[in-house]
Amino acid sequence: MDITICQLCNLKSSAAQKLSEAELGMLGENCAETHYQSGDIIIKQDAHSTNVAYLKSGLVKIHTEGTIKDKIIKITKAPAYLCLPNNFGDKINHFSATALESTTVCFINVDMFKKLIYENGDFAYQIILDMSKSELQNFHNCLNNAQKQNIGRVADVILFFADSIYSAETFKLPVTREELAALAGITRESVSRILTELNNDKTLDVKGRQITILNRKILKQISEKA
Amino acid sequence: MDITICQLCNLKSSAAQKLSEAELGMLGENCAETHYQSGDIIIKQDAHSTNVAYLKSGLVKIHTEGTIKDKIIKITKAPAYLCLPNNFGDKINHFSATALESTTVCFINVDMFKKLIYENGDFAYQIILDMSKSELQNFHNCLNNAQKQNIGRVADVILFFADSIYSAETFKLPVTREELAALAGITRESVSRILTELNNDKTLDVKGRQITILNRKILKQISEKA
DNA sequence: ATATAAATGTGATATAACGCACATTTATTT
DNA sequence: AAATAAATGTGCGTTATATCACATTTATAT
Numbered sequence: 001m002d003i004t005i006c007q008l009c010n011l012k013s014s015a016a017q018k019l020s021e022a023e024l025g026m027l028g029e030n031c032a033e034t035h036y037q038s039g040d041i042i043i044k045q046d047a048h049s050t051n052v053a054y055l056k057s058g059l060v061k062i063h064t065e066g067t068i069k070d071k072i073i074k075i076t077k078a079p080a081y082l083c084l085p086n087n088f089g090d091k092i093n094h095f096s097a098t099a100l101e102s103t104t105v106c107f108i109n110v111d112m113f114k115k116l117i118y119e120n121g122d123f124a125y126q127i128i129l130d131m132s133k134s135e136l137q138n139f140h141n142c143l144n145n146a147q148k149q150n151i152g153r154v155a156d157v158i159l160f161f162a163d164s165i166y167s168a169e170t171f172k173l174p175v176t177r178e179e180l181a182a183l184a185g186i187t188r189e190s191v192s193r194i195l196t197e198l199n200n201d202k203t204l205d206v207k208g209r210q211i212t213i214l215n216r217k218i219l220k221q222i223s224e225k226a
Numbered sequence: 227m228d229i230t231i232c233q234l235c236n237l238k239s240s241a242a243q244k245l246s247e248a249e250l251g252m253l254g255e256n257c258a259e260t261h262y263q264s265g266d267i268i269i270k271q272d273a274h275s276t277n278v279a280y281l282k283s284g285l286v287k288i289h290t291e292g293t294i295k296d297k298i299i300k301i302t303k304a305p306a307y308l309c310l311p312n313n314f315g316d317k318i319n320h321f322s323a324t325a326l327e328s329t330t331v332c333f334i335n336v337d338m339f340k341k342l343i344y345e346n347g348d349f350a351y352q353i354i355l356d357m358s359k360s361e362l363q364n365f366h367n368c369l370n371n372a373q374k375q376n377i378g379r380v381a382d383v384i385l386f387f388a389d390s391i392y393s394a395e396t397f398k399l400p401v402t403r404e405e406l407a408a409l410a411g412i413t414r415e416s417v418s419r420i421l422t423e424l425n426n427d428k429t430l431d432v433k434g435r436q437i438t439i440l441n442r443k444i445l446k447q448i449s450e451k452a
Numbered sequence: 453a454t455a456t457a458a459a460t461g462t463g464a465t466a467t468a469a470c471g472c473a474c475a476t477t478t479a480t481t482t
Numbered sequence: 483a484a485a486t487a488a489a490t491g492t493g494c495g496t497t498a499t500a501t502c503a504c505a506t507t508t509a510t511a512t
Contacts, residue, residue, distance in 0.1 A: 064369060066369075066373060068373075069373070071369055071372060071373060073365065073368075073369075084358065085357075085358035085359070085361045085362050087358075088354060088355050088358040088359075089355060089358050089359050089362070094362055094365065095365075114351065117347060117350055117351050117354060118347030118348070118350070118351060119347060121343060121344030121345060121347070121350065122344070124343055124344070124347065124350035124351070124354070125340065125343050125344060125350070127354060128314060128343060128350070128353060128354060128357065129314050129315060131311075131354065131357045131358070131361065132310065132311035132313075132314040132315050132357070133311070133314075133315050134361070135311045135357065135360070135361050135364065136311050136315070136320055138361065138364060138365065138368070139299065139320065139321075139364065141368070142299075142364070142367070142368040142371070142372075143290060143292075143297055143299075145368070145371070145372050146297060146371050146372075146411045147292060147294075147295070147297060147411070149468070149469085150468075150469070176488090176489065176490085177489070177490060177491090178489075178490090185372045185373070186469080186470090187469075187470060187471080188489090188490080189469090189470075189471080189472095189490095189491085189492080190468095190469065190470075191490095192490060192491050192492075193469095193491080193492075195491095196491070196492085208477095208478080208490090375498070375499085376498080376499070402458090402459065402460090403459070403460060403461090404459075404460090412499080412500090413499075413500060413501080414459090414460080415460095415461080415462080415499090415500080415501080415502095416498095416499065416500075417460095418460060418461050418462075419461080419462075421461095422461075422462085434460090434507095434508080
């Protein structure tokens with residue numbers, strides 16, 4: 001395993017920011033940085049979880065390979081730990097993670113990570129905070145996919161990219177229509193039809209993967225009520 | 227706040243089992259035990275979260291009050307912390323918790339809980355383990371409700387009660403058809419129709435809320451493939 | 453014990469969404 | 483540049499499920 005200089009890293013997680021110089025030194029000795037291109041698999045479902053994955057830069061999708069179709073659980077932007085729950089308990093990866101753009105991931109030895117939790121309360125608390133936020137986010141998504149009709153789900157996904165990923169009213173989708181469908185939990189065809197409809201409405205401007213929100217108010221209404 | 231004698235409690239959480247006598251003493255001084263009857267609200271959505279809720283005995287539903295209909299996120303059996311993510315971050319309850327039977331809950335001062343995380347690595351690690359398991363469970367539910375058709379969701383809920391709650395092939399549902407529907411994310415009418423169907427099939431024996439699994443193999447198949 | 457409310461079952465109808473087929477556009481490869 | 487593959491859009495029939503309406507049973511209150 002390569003040695004990484006965590007002390008000099010300017011993309012530390014909120015938890016790692018709580019570590020002492022000595023602890024960062026230990027972390028660096030048990031940490032390997034890896035680069036991925038769009039489409040590369042970072043974490044493979046059902047494999048044995050060997051390391052904690054920290055997404056230092058880039059964008060990934062967390063997904064499960066179902067018997068029939070893929071379901072995208074969520075899109076995660078750096079900085080973030082990837083699927084921490086994979087690393088505890090049964091230590092089997094319950095999900096896959098795949099890069100959606102050029103990304104950098106630090107793999108941290110689980111035992112070292114555990115050691116830091118044991119020894120540094122500040123670190124442990126930050127991890128708990130992270131997990132709490134992540135779980136609430138997941139609940140939100142889950143509810144979303146449970147009680148809305150298709151157009152509402154699509155509106156929600158568009159707003160998610162605009163607000164949580166790009167912080168912009170215009171952006172290029174990092175996913176295919178197929179993936180957008182897997183994220184919203186609907187079919188590719190329905191995504192197509194709905195985007196066409198929202199484009200005709202002048203709620204969105206859709207040019208391939210380039211999306212511009214033209215009427216945020218309406219989009220939000222659709223997301224909330226439909 | 228009443229003083230509770232945590233040292234003598236024989237229903238300690240896996241995390242609390244890691245505490246020293248002194249720490250248990252502190253915990254007891256910041257802990258109040260409350261009893262609830264079926265239907266009583268334990269945690270109210272949107273309220274300010276003031277305490278960590280530990281479910282010492284009983285059964286509760288975690289739910290959100292949507293604009294139109296209620297959605298039951300999950301059913302939680304003692305022993306378990308109730309919605310830990312509510313207590314960190316924004317400290318607003320994102321969910322409600324309501325008793326489904328006679329239950330006992332210990333309310334623990336958040337600052338004390340935080341102190342224990344900071345000071346006792348074993349405790350912190352157990353909490354992280356708990357949260358990991360809980361999150362994986364939630365993901366499972368979420369996927370369930372995302373990719374199955376109604377009969378599969380109902381089969382899943384029945385298997386959940388049989389395996390995770392009662393560990394028995396015959397049991398009395400602790401919920402109405404309406405709540406069963408809110409849990410499966412479908413309508414009350416669909417639940418009725420499906421239970422009738424499974425009863426006619428001889429997959430289940432349905433007598434009101436008394437359910438007996440007659441053909442587990444088929445039920446499992448339905449749960450997995452439909 | 454009777455009255456009232458809540459929970460449940462079931463038919464008829466409406467509708468959202470899927471699945472299929474195929475045309476068309478956009479990427480990728482050779 | 484040409485050829486191949488992948489991604490996307492769209493019409494149409496099918497289907498699962500919601501919704502509405504009302505009968506019936508079960509629970510709760512008076």
